[in-house]
Amino acid sequence: MSKEKSWKRLVEFARPFQKQIWGALFLLLLGTSAELAGPFLAKVMIDNHILAIQKPWYQLEERPQASAEKAVAIQDRYYMREDALQEAGLTRESVRGAEMTVLSEGATYYLMEGKLSENAQNTEKKFAPVEPENGRERFAVTTEAADGTETTLTGIKLTADEVLALYQNDVQPIIWLSVGYGALILLSACFNYIQILWLQTTAQRIIQRMRMKLFVHLQKLPVSFFDKTPVGSLVSRVSNDTEAIRELYVSVLATFVQNGIYLVGILIALFVLQPQLALFCCLTVPLLVALIYVYQKYSSRYYAVIRAKLGDMNATINEMIQNMTIVQAFRREKGVQEEFAQVNESYFKMRMKEINLESLLLRPAVDLIWKIALTVIIWYYGSASFHSVISFGALFAFVDYMGRFFEPINMIMNRLSQMQQATIAAARVFDILDTAPETEQAGKQIERPRGEVVFDQVSFAYNEDDYVLKNVSFTAKPGQTIALVGHTGSGKSSLMNLLLGFYPVTKGSILIDGQNMRKIDTHSLRSHVGLVLQDPFLFTGTIGFNIRMYDDAISDEDVVQAAKAVRADEFITRLPNGYEEPVVERGMTLSAGQRQLISFARALAADPAILILDEATASIDSETELAIQEALHVLSRGRTTFIIAHRLSTIQHADQILVLSRGEIVERGNHEELMAQDGLYQKMYQLQQGSVSVKLGG
Known part of the structure; x- marks a missing residue:
């Protein structure tokens, strides 16, 4: 920009x-x-x-x-x-x-x-x-x-x-x-x-408004944007870049206005005192303008790289903190330190280039111009004063005013670096704001759907013609449970991403209750879909807040009922504060199974028409799994449920099991039908059963 x-x-x-x-x-x-x-x-x-x-x-x-x-x-x-x-x-x-x-x-x-x-x-x-x-x-x-x-x-x-x-x-x-x-x-x-x-x-209000607009806009961006953009870089733009812009409205604006008034007042005094000397003073203005032009030309390049390097450094720190368990478990502290040292050194070198430029072209250069101008004035007009061309008093006053004239210029020049930083930071913020948000469907709002989902010859590619789904077709009747199985990379999660509207369908169509999904408002559809991921994320707050998730329409009774339905109430009531128990970042004080149960309760409290479970039982022990299976049989009634699973023992009750391989459905049917086909599903099931037997035998 x-x-x-x-x-x-x-x-x-x-x-x-x-x-x-x-x-x-x-x-x-x-x-x-x-x-x-x-x-x-x-x-x-x-x-x-x-x-x-x-x-x-x-x-x-x-x-x-x-x-x-x-x-x-x-x-x-x-x-x-x-x-x-x-x-x-x-x-x-x-x-x-x-x-x-x-x-x-x-x-x-x-x-x-x-x-x-x-x-x-x-x-x-x-x-x-x-x-x-x-x-x-x-x-x-x-x-x-x-x-x-x-x-x-x-x-x-x-x-x-x-x-x-x-x-x-x-x-x-x-x-x-x-x-x-x-x-x-x-x-x-x-x-x-x-x-x-x-x-x-006022500046705080402007930045508050800008941050809020940026934060809201980030929520409207498609998932594909976050797949390609590091979290640390986004955090840097929301926090560091907006703070740099705030300095523009406060320090830079005030300094330019105040010192501009000083300059005008001093120039008037100079012309009243001695017009010839005032005109000589004005001859330095083109030099100052050229100085500002050169500084802005080169500093803008440096600051653009500096802001990018700062984002990279924040991204590295964020990645390291989020994966601290892995880093320490594998003793990779030294490797992470070396990686961060490289990013930090790169940032340092670019900063030094900017500092060298600033040290050369800002105050020292202005002082040099001022000293040269002062030398010329004293050399020429000082000798002229002996011939009564100009009085000693006028010469003294003019030298004093010249010092006052260059001081505001120095103040303005010192703020140029902040102005450049703010300009570059603003460009980075506006680049995010100009990123096209998730495509707003021109379709209509929908009431709670019955839950019929039809994939009709759906093909999808993240990058051009590299298709991860190829001509996928199936129908999920209202209240049915559809299981998706297959090896890693077979396209199971991509199917659900399409159903949630995170990505547009490349070819074919998805029908919800007979309506093409392209004609349905995506946000309206998501309000009727519940999602449970393999790695559940809990927000800082309380357990009750995490189940309710900003939805004030969900009462405390609904929260408790949802927790009881998935057997989460059993461990929640044993906590010191029950449903008001504080949850730290990512819920790390709770076990993986407890976090998963809370995420189940969160999805069920919203009473969705369509329920998506993406490896939702992978982090749950066998005893808890049996309890959840019982709850799911009850909760799936009246809801269309999609289950992505590697553990085939958890989906034997599914009405229809779709086996995917390389983006295509190679087998379909219920558990008994697929076992009778002597195909990929049977081999996967037998392999898992055999591995379990070996494990138990060991």
Whole structure:
């Protein structure tokens, strides 16, 4: 599946939650805007208020009438800052005041007579005491400019109260701006918390919906699909791949939006600051686009293989765990370890290829582009700054913004790997969803059938012309018991798979009560068929649950009656919790015979019209077998029963026995008729009886 189609499908899954997603992204926008606005408030607070004390001050001859509250009294003299004069509508000439400068040295402030250049504010200062005036210590401050010229100003050392007086008109704005800055931080945190919670919840809902749809779709797939697909691979797609997609809706989406906003804001600031440098910054965009293209081209190949290798590893683990008894019994732990080591090593090598690609093309490559761009800027524009083409301050600010410009790009690039993983994982999930489900019969729903089953010239092949059944024809009357016998591979189980609709008939037809099976809804037919397999599977839950099997229409009394009919009630009632006894995975705490009896009860509790027993008595001891035979005689009345058996002693009561060989019916009749024919059935029966005699004799 192409990336474009995968993205369209991902959008379709998110469409029902688009309001929540847009709401979360809007909150992300608000949170990011609040976060970006914070430094602007800090800039205003620092430049206009905290450092504003270093602006020119003017000594007044008398306290001004206008804006008198902005005049600061020190030693019976009044001082006003330059910006306060402008706000009051006054000029230096109108107040005829001497210009003053406030110098800071650490935590000490000095009020000096005269003007000091801006560049001298941050240069080294030399302080020397001079003759006191009016009982107040005075100091001479000497500064040296960049061109070597020295400037000396005299003044007084300010007390803490006097410094506070100079700040008296800035305290309230600083408090309000600090409160505003804190409010923006709080708002940003609240918006980000809500959007993360909202986006995470929405992503979980999307993945929950996707997993549910995938799980339901798996149940609709034909049995042939599961014959060819490892269980571990399917589990990996339902769990690991959907989890990778979840990261797309949470981390990748949020990172792209948030850092995209940062990039736009920084680009605007760059163009406001210096358009020429901003255009130079934009020249790096094609390089970044090319970098992303190369990364996506190669990483998509690696991630496709990685996800497949992960599925193979899960399949190996699943196979090993399911067959642990065989592995340990035959001491094959080392062989299994070597097999898993090979799969694990293959996965490791592919992962390393992906890591090498990521390590080369993501952050290191972006950092290289950033360093080259920075070098060019400093080399060219740094020298130009000496000719006043661009100020040092603008160059410094631009370098700082360039660093901020590439940081969001790095964040986005770091998320590209997750985006690629999610894209590949989505393609794997959608491949399953696009797998054609079991063919829905265009036929009608049927009520409980009488049970007449007719195979009319049925032929079947799993692969093209390799037929496993050839022109099979027989009729099962309602209430009859039909036994299928033959050597392994003769086609017995294939006949029952066709009857259950697991596979379509290649040639011929199957009739149920005179209706062609192709015209009957398969799911409707299966609701009237009971199945007991040779290797019974019990689900995690209780014994009662395993007999009921999600069918709430089956009452507790029905469960008990079904168990009694197959003599399972005898051992169930001896368990500590009876029918509420917990069943672990696969029912491994129960014996094979007990599991088989429960599976019998499960089939009979559903009251099927057609009963299929596929080697159902193979795991039952002789005593239990006799009890089941008695129950089957009763339960088969009114039901058409098909028995696949190797132990011929269990089918002597069958109304009709079909002997298959290489996909064809070679003999048919009841037990007595077949024994009289001196054919394949008689040889099989005598062989089994002889083997039993030898065994008993030994």
